Each structure stands twice: as C-alpha cells, then as structure tokens.
Amino acid sequence: MKLERSHELWEEGKKYMPSGVSAGGRVNVACGMPHYIDHAEGARLYTVDNQEFIDYHGGSGASMFGHKHPRIQAALEECIEKGFLMNYDTEKTIEFAKNFTKLVPTVEKFRLLNSGTESTMAAIRIARGYTGKDIVIKLDGHFHGMHEMVWYNHNNYPPIVDGVCETVPDSAGIPHAFTDLIKVAESNNLEAVAKLVEKYKGNVAAIIIEPICFNMGCSMMKPEFVRGIREICDAEGICMIMDEVITGLRFRPGSAAGFYGVQPDITTFAKALGGGASISLVGGKAKVMDICSPGGIVGVSGTYSGNQLGVYAANACVSMALEDGFYDHIEAFGSKLFSGMEDLMKKHGLPGHVSSLGARFAIYWGYEDREIDYDLRASQKLFRRDLANAFINGALDRGLYFHSYWNANIPSHCGFSVQHTLADADITLEKMDAVMADMKKLL
Numbered sequence: 001m002k003l004e005r006s007h008e009l010w011e012e013g014k015k016y017m018p019s020g021v022s023a024g025g026r027v028n029v030a031c032g033m034p035h036y037i038d039h040a041e042g043a044r045l046y047t048v049d050n051q052e053f054i055d056y057h058g059g060s061g062a063s064m065f066g067h068k069h070p071r072i073q074a075a076l077e078e079c080i081e082k083g084f085l086m087n088y089d090t091e092k093t094i095e096f097a098k099n100f101t102k103l104v105p106t107v108e109k110f111r112l113l114n115s116g117t118e119s120t121m122a123a124i125r126i127a128r129g130y131t132g133k134d135i136v137i138k139l140d141g142h143f144h145g146m147h148e149m150v151w152y153n154h155n156n157y158p159p160i161v162d163g164v165c166e167t168v169p170d171s172a173g174i175p176h177a178f179t180d181l182i183k184v185a186e187s188n189n190l191e192a193v194a195k196l197v198e199k200y201k202g203n204v205a206a207i208i209i210e211p212i213c214f215n216m217g218c219s220m221m222k223p224e225f226v227r228g229i230r231e232i233c234d235a236e237g238i239c240m241i242m243d244e245v246i247t248g249l250r251f252r253p254g255s256a257a258g259f260y261g262v263q264p265d266i267t268t269f270a271k272a273l274g275g276g277a278s279i280s281l282v283g284g285k286a287k288v289m290d291i292c293s294p295g296g297i298v299g300v301s302g303t304y305s306g307n308q309l310g311v312y313a314a315n316a317c318v319s320m321a322l323e324d325g326f327y328d329h330i331e332a333f334g335s336k337l338f339s340g341m342e343d344l345m346k347k348h349g350l351p352g353h354v355s356s357l358g359a360r361f362a363i364y365w366g367y368e369d370r371e372i373d374y375d376l377r378a379s380q381k382l383f384r385r386d387l388a389n390a391f392i393n394g395a396l397d398r399g400l401y402f403h404s405y406w407n408a409n410i411p412s413h414c415g416f417s418v419q420h421t422l423a424d425a426d427i428t429l430e431k432m433d434a435v436m437a438d439m440k441k442l443l
Contacts, residue, residue: 001396002049006036009048025060030392030404040067043420045401053401054424058415060403061214061246064272064359065317066419072275072316079312086307093306096315100281103249103318106257107267110283111292112306116245116270117145119280120208122300123266124149126282127206127239129298130265130291135200137207139187140165141376141410143215144208144243148178154215155408160377163192187213188221188374190228197236206266207233208241211256214413215246217362218355219373226260239265239288245280246271246413249317251358252327272359275317279310320418330359333420340429348436349443350387359418362411363391380409386442388412394435400428 010033013020021027026034036048043066045053058064065072079092093112101107113119124136136150143154156168163186167179183200185192197204207229213219233240242264247256249272257264265288270280282300283289292300320326338354338361345352352365355373364373366384373379385407392402405412 001031001393002047002051003031003033003035005048007033009036010034025405028392028396028403029407030389030402031396035401042066042068043417043424051399053396053399054420054428055401056395056414056416056428057401057403058359058417059271059276060405061250061271061360061413061415062274063276064249064415064417065275065320066417067276069275069316069419071320072277072313075312075316076277076309079308082308084307084309086304086309088308089306090308090311092308092315093311096311096318099315099318099322103254103322104257104267104269104283106255106263107281107283108286109289110281111289111300112311113280113282113300113302114278114304114307114310115145115280116268117147118302119245119268119270119282120144120241120243121147121149122282123241123243123268124206124208126266126284126288126291126298126300127241129296130288131205131237131239133203133205133238134181135183135204136181137183137185137193137196137204139209139213140184141187141216141219142208142210142213142243144210145245146171148174150182150208152179152182153184155406157377157380160186162195163189164196187216187219187376188225190225190232193229194232197232197238201236204236204238206239206241208243210243210246211260212247212357212360214360214362216376217364217373217379217411218357218360218413219376219379220355220357221260222374223260226262230262230264233265241266241268243268245269246360247357248273249321250360251330254321273317274310274313277310277313278304279307279314326418327358329418333416333422333425334359334361336422336425337416337428340425341432344429344432344436347433348440350436350439351384352387360413360415362413363388364411365391376410383409383411385409387439390439390442391435394438395432398431398435400431400435 010020144150151170155170158166183196248269266284291298365387367382395402
C-alpha cells in the first residue's frame with residue numbers, strides 16, 4: 001500500500017496532536033498508522049497517496065449511507081442555504097421527529113444530542129433521575145461510549161466468577177467513586193444479571209446492553225436473554241437501556257428493539273443516524289422521557305443539540321430507511337459478500353467465519369463454530385490475531401479498506417453502505433481470493 005504522503009502528514013500532525021491524530025481510533029492498528037483521506041464518494045475512499053479503496057470500515061459504522069450520498073448532500077445544501085443554524089428547532093426538526101418515531105415506534109419521545117457517548121451519558125442520567133436509584137448493571141465486553149458512567153470492562157477482562165466480574169475502568173483518569181456505581185455481568189448470562197439485581201436490590205437504576213455487540217465483533221444477545229432482561233426490569237422497577245448507537249437503522253425493521261420485539265425504557269441512537277453528520281438521540285417511553293427538563297427534573301440539553309445540519313441529514317437518512325426496498329438491497333449485498341467470503345475461507349483452508357446482521361459484520365479468524373461467538377472469553381481463546389492482521393494488510397494492499405481498532409483477540413467490526421453495489425461485491429471477492437491465497441503460509 002502507498003503511505004508516503006500519509007506518513008508525512010502523520011509526522012507533521014505529531015507536532016500538534018497526541019500521537020499525530022485527532023482521535024485515537026484514526027490509527028489503523030494492523031498497519032500501525034493512519035491513512036489520510038483526500039475525498040470520498042459512494043462506496044470509495046481516495047487517499048492523499050492517490051489510492052482508491054472500497055470502504056469496509058464505514059467510519060466505525062457512521063457511513064452506512066456511503067459517502068457524498070446525493071440525497072444527504074441535497075439536504076445539507078438546503079440547510080446551508082437556510083443558515084445551518086443551531087440552538088433552535090425548525091419545521092425540519094418536527095418532520096424528522098415524525099419520521100423517526102414511525103421507523104422506530106418503540107421510541108415515543110426523544111431528545112437530540114451530538115454523539116453516541118453523549119446519548120448513553122444522558123440515558124443513564126435519565127434512568128437514575130426517573131428511578132431515584134444509582135447502580136447501573138452492564139455486560140462484560142459491551143461498549144457504551146467513553147465516559148465515567150459506563151466505560152468499564154470493554155478493554156479489560158478480569159476473571160469471571162459465577163457470571164460476575166470485577167468492575168475495571170477502560171482508561172486512566174476514572175475515579176474509583178464512579179466504579180462503585182457500575183456492576184458487570186457476563187454477556188448472555190441472565191442468571192448472573194438476576195444475581196446482581198438481587199444483591200443490590202432496591203438500588204439498581206438501569207441495565208444497559210448492546211443488543212448486538214459489534215464492539216465484541218458481532219456477538220448477538222440471545223432473544224431469551226433480551227426478553228429476560230425486560231422481565232427483570234419490569235419486576236424490579238429498573239430501566240432497560242438498549243444501546244443502538246451501532247445497530248440503529250442497520251437492519252430490518254430499522255432497530256434492534258423491533259428485531260427482538262422488545263420495548264426498552266430508554267434507547268440510544270447515533271452513527272448511521274446522521275449519514276456522516278454529527279447527531280445522536282436518546283429516547284424511549286414517553287413516561288420516562290418526560291422526566292427531562294424543562295418540564296421534568298433531569299437536564300438533557302446542549303448548544304449543538306439538534307443542530308440543523310445534523311437534523312437535515314438525519315431526516316434524509318430516516319426517510320430513505322422508510323422506503324420500500326431499502327433493506328432488500330442491504331440483505332442482498334450482505335448475502336452475496338458473506339457467503340462468498342466463507343466460500344473463499346474453505347477454498348484456501350483458512351479457519352474462520354463471518355458473523356453479521358444487516359450492514360455490519362465481523363470476521364472471526366481461527367474457528368468456525370458460530371455458537372462460540374456468544375461467549376466472549378471462549379472466542380478470545382480461539383481468535384487468531386495473526387490471521388486478522390494478515391487479512392487486513394493484504395486487503396489494504398489490494399484496495400479494500402478494512403480497519404483494526406486494536407490488537408486484542410476480538411475482531412473489529414466492519415461494514416458496507418447502501419451505495420455498495422453487487423458489482424462491488426464481485427470486485428471485493430476477487431481481491432479477497434488473492435488475499436486469502438497469501439494467508440495460507442500462516443497455517
């Protein structure tokens with residue numbers, strides 16, 4: 001891969017930004033440095049080194065509508081013409097509200113924010129304000145943003161004993177006082193969650209889950225587990241928070257809540273919601289959301305909350321998701337790509353499989369049994385990071401952009417957009433054939 005100009009910019013960036021990047025996730029860990037992008041359009045990225053990539057990173061999930069989508073661009077141009085204001089609502093805000101609650105009827109009312117981290121922070125505050133309780137139960141390996149309320153046990157994996165593990169912050173700078181308010185249960189282990197609820201009975205404000213944990217690769221919560229969480233919350237007066245920052249809009253019928261047939265008390269959305277513009281949402285049952293100020297006692301607001309660039313873009317995205325045939329294309333592309341990838345793994349004798357739902361997926365190198373995906377610790381023991389890095393670097397060499405967030409024994413989540421075509425899938429599989437042929441030397 002060509003990285004000369006990217007390397008020059010990275011070195012220059014080190015003079016002004018920690019590690020030379022605007023955010024830690026900009027570094028592609030598999031190749032050890034960031035790729036600097038010149039422009040992007042459709043399903044493709046074009047770097048400052050004059051390389052063209054078919055994009056399978058998708059902005060960590062934010063670019064589900066691809067790049068420079070004509071309908072999103074038209075919406076943004078309309079907003080710019082009107083003044084691209086913030087700190088006020090407009091008719092477009094109400095139009096978006098009607099469209100979003102039609103797509104996601106489990107969200108009866110909502111507040112707009114700017115990032116996934118903001119949305120989960122607000123969700124936990126709302127849950128605590130509504131219940132008058134303090135403790136939050138999260139699941140081992142699940143990620144809900146980079147803030148003190150819930151950034152634990154995603155990068156750290158202490159021993160699990162009887163389905164429960166020590167709460168360990170994922171960053172320095174998080175005071176121990178916050179840690180005492182978070183309890184961690186094993187993912188997909190309903191008995192462990194019930195045990196924590198019983199132990200801290202009367203003081204649990206919320207149970208927060210990623211319904212499909214793309215931050216552990218693509219680990220689905222079992223339907224009986226999700227329904228069981230709902231039943232525990234109903235019985236104990238606890239708020240169920242479903243973090244759909246990644247899953248939102250990703251697959252039919254537009255939300256994981258609809259997919260599982262469960263209504264959370266509170267839900268969060270971001271990433272794909274804005275199609276590249278910065279916007280997020282925290283919403284849920286009307287009786288819960290009405291706790292928000294100024295009518296209620298919980299503050300959820302911000303200068304850029306509901307900024308019109310984000311609202312116009314999000315309305316365009318949601319409008320597309322409501323149209324007939326929208327998810328048909330996502331399912332057709334995914335079916336072709338994923339089955340083709342697994343056929344190539346078999347052809348070249350490479351252990352692995354693809355786990356997916358909608359427009360997001362993960363490649364599990366090292367084993368073929370999908371049941372293991374439900375168990376984070378078992379998956380980590382079998383996952384082969386050497387194969388994962390070889391695949392990513394081989395793909396980058398051949399014009400396919402895959403991104404690694406870490407060197408941990410967890411696959412990074414990948415994705416495609418609504419602008420990827422079936423012809424793109426053919427091109428991709430042809431390139432992957434060559435990548436996997438080279439990987440056989442690692443066996």
